[in-house]
Amino acid sequence: MAAVDRSLVANLPMFAGLTPTEQDELLREARSIRYSKGAAVFDQGAEADRFFVLLHGHLRVEKTTSQGQQSVARYVSAGELFGVAQAMNLTHYPATAVAAVDSIALAWPSSSWHRLIVKYPSLASTALQTVGSRLQDTQARVMEMSSEQVEQRVAHALLRLAKQAGKKVDAGVEIDFPISRQDVAEMTGTTLHTVSRILSAWEQQGLVEGGRQRIVLRDTHRLHSLAEGEEAVRANKRAP
Amino acid sequence: MAAVDRSLVANLPMFAGLTPTEQDELLREARSIRYSKGAAVFDQGAEADRFFVLLHGHLRVEKTTSQGQQSVARYVSAGELFGVAQAMNLTHYPATAVAAVDSIALAWPSSSWHRLIVKYPSLASTALQTVGSRLQDTQARVMEMSSEQVEQRVAHALLRLAKQAGKKVDAGVEIDFPISRQDVAEMTGTTLHTVSRILSAWEQQGLVEGGRQRIVLRDTHRLHSLAEGEEAVRANKRAP
DNA sequence: CGACGAAGTTGAGCTGGCGCAACCTGGGCG
DNA sequence: CGCCCAGGTTGCGCCAGCTCAACTTCGTCG
Structure with a gap:
């Protein structure tokens, strides 16, 4: 010591x-x-x-x-x-x-x-x-948890993490420690499967960038509107 | 003063x-x-x-x-x-x-x-x-809210209320102030409809006794097992 | 460098409980 | 005393997200 x-x-x-x-x-x-x-x-x-x-x-x-x-x-x-x-x-x-x-x-x-x-x-x-x-x-x-859909809760959780432990990086803001889909699921009261689906959908929209135990927020502004329920990137949209 | x-x-x-x-x-x-x-x-x-x-x-x-x-x-x-x-x-x-x-x-x-x-x-x-x-x-x-079904959460909420503000009464333990279905719903993150259905089902089983803005717990022991998920009084059981 | 395991992805189907809607009821107030 | 209405009940249909399951990818350890 x-x-x-x-x-x-x-x-x-x-x-x-x-x-x-x-x-x-x-x-x-x-x-x-x-x-x-x-x-x-x-x-x-x-x-x-x-x-x-x-x-x-x-x-x-x-x-x-x-x-x-x-x-x-x-x-x-x-x-x-x-x-x-x-x-x-x-x-x-x-x-x-x-x-x-x-x-x-x-x-x-x-x-x-x-x-x-x-x-x-x-x-x-x-x-x-x-x-x-x-x-x-x-x-x-x-x-x-009482009033929001899973997608909004995940958005809120990520934004909170970014504010508390966000590291500015060229592509956006990166969570400054290893964090798994499972961890995010346990913060939002859902399953890792649902988190994975949501993050995949977001990645396609350029909202976030994923990776093993790694999450980078690329568009915090749109994530905010998502969190506030002003729009929705439906994760399980069925192809017609 | x-x-x-x-x-x-x-x-x-x-x-x-x-x-x-x-x-x-x-x-x-x-x-x-x-x-x-x-x-x-x-x-x-x-x-x-x-x-x-x-x-x-x-x-x-x-x-x-x-x-x-x-x-x-x-x-x-x-x-x-x-x-x-x-x-x-x-x-x-x-x-x-x-x-x-x-x-x-x-x-x-x-x-x-x-x-x-x-x-x-x-x-x-x-x-x-x-x-x-x-x-x-x-x-x-x-x-x-992350891990329990609505029924368990309502059971937990009522037991907590009873512990904090329960008045012993001949039929069991009564919550010592007026409380509506809506209030319980807002404590458990559900809707008054679901709370109403659950309480109705419980009343039929003799677990609780309802009334306007009034809830009496008649069998705290079974409510405890319900809260711990050891059994379930399914509220939306379909009649065959 | 191969292979094992941890992490992640994705599909398919099922269901708890929510939304909507119609209806009942008892207590209080005019 | 009768009306009004907040509070409560109940039926029905739907869908978000869970479960189960198969498969992929990446990292690391022998």
Whole structure:
């Protein structure tokens, strides 16, 4: 475990509003940990003994029901606070976090949480905002799933991914980590077959560009109209 | 506005962990407001100038999409903290809260939030737990909507309502406020028609007892198996 | 460099539940 | 006391998207 320099983290939301001295104090209590692609940062159901800030990389957060149904809750990007189960009074992690690419995180023991928020109230505010914006996102997903067709939901999901983890590339915006059709299906509540059909149709229209575990958005504007239901690229149109 | 006695609120989560003196101080800054059935406590999109604790009654929290699609996000019961938009760094309420029955709430100005959590860190903890458990619930809903049939989702929704706001009655457990088929549909992402068919079928089996804006669960045990997908009371069974 | 497996594509058929429509019912108000 | 209407029920037909299945492509590991 290497010491982490303050300059690397000073502009993260979690450290904003703290003096350099306070930042150093906080950092002194943290460990920096490296996770290689595919490794789990924590597992659903495990004791929530730490909370984290992601320094580098991307994590996929997945939930599995008792019946074995799996679903992708969200992706975590660099700078975000995550694994704050303890702060919400949970004793165990409610989901699994897996490194989608090689990643680095800072970890604090959950037991310090209470002491830290008393000492640094801004920490509590940051956590509230983090959890609050997750709640917003999740509620948005519920509304999409109640009222939108699969095609719109997939469009929304891709646009959200692009906003959160989009890398500008000559052909458009590329999702910055490997993501399968199955992953997209698990984010939108559909099957990989349907996602595949939709992406194929879109590719024909020049809306996206696919590939193995790879999605590039070529026309975010039209994807937006699709997402808002202003038009539709019917995927199962029958040839006459 | 009447002064609120500490003894009425001392055992609410929000006031736990505070000394009687602190409780009094907090109360002194609050206003108590009465809402009659159907009145809005706040409207989606309005400036988030206050946060609340519900003292008595039940609220329905609804969200409407830009396309006009409405959905019920949750119900608030007595004792709960709500309307904490400001704490999540939102300037406007993301949903509308309507009194499902005559209700009473305590209100604080949002502008005091920051000062209060610095003074009473336990407030921040309470808020985090509140928001956290909402996040849990919402994520559970997403998973249900991805992997369950409508019938299971309705069963889950009713059981959740009963747990949160169930009143023991001779025939079983009654939802403690008026709730329409439409409301249930908006909680489960289906249509009032489908809910009606399902409840009718269940009523024939003696699982529930219906009525205008009224639902009584008569066999929570079988409803649980239904919710877990262990059996199914097919609603559209065709007569041979 | 061959072959095995993970990821993706595509076809065909079936069905849950939605949309539409007509109708019933009980509670409240004039 | 009778009318009105919000809330509820029910029948019918249709189709989006799921299931099942076969096949292709790509990457990687022995």
